Amino acid sequence: MELSKEEKIYTVMANIPLGKVASYGQVAAMAGLPSNARLVGRLLKLMPKDSTIPWHRVINSQGKISFPEGSSQYITQHQLLICEGVTFKNNRVNMRIYRWL
Secondary structure (H helix, E strand, O other): OOOOHHHHHHHHHHOOOOOOEEEHHHHHHHOOOOOOHHHHHHHHHHOOOOOOOOHHHEEOOOOOOOOOOOOHHHHHHHHHHHHOOOOEEOOEEOHHHHEOO
């Protein structure tokens, strides 16, 4: 039985290694759904609070956290990434260094 689009996306997100990040578009492409970056964003919004999937490792293609800067969600995601050793410069992650390949 083939996985649903949602299951494919969650599988990719679940495999992003500690200390690495992936963009919405990268997650979609790795799930075999190259034009579904928005679906990745929607699934992240719908993710249960108790999920063990490392949602915080998904950022936008410019290396930025997509939540409004200063919001509780932004602060949470920023802190989780910092705790994993991901560094920020001017509120951006260097995708050449931290992007999961």
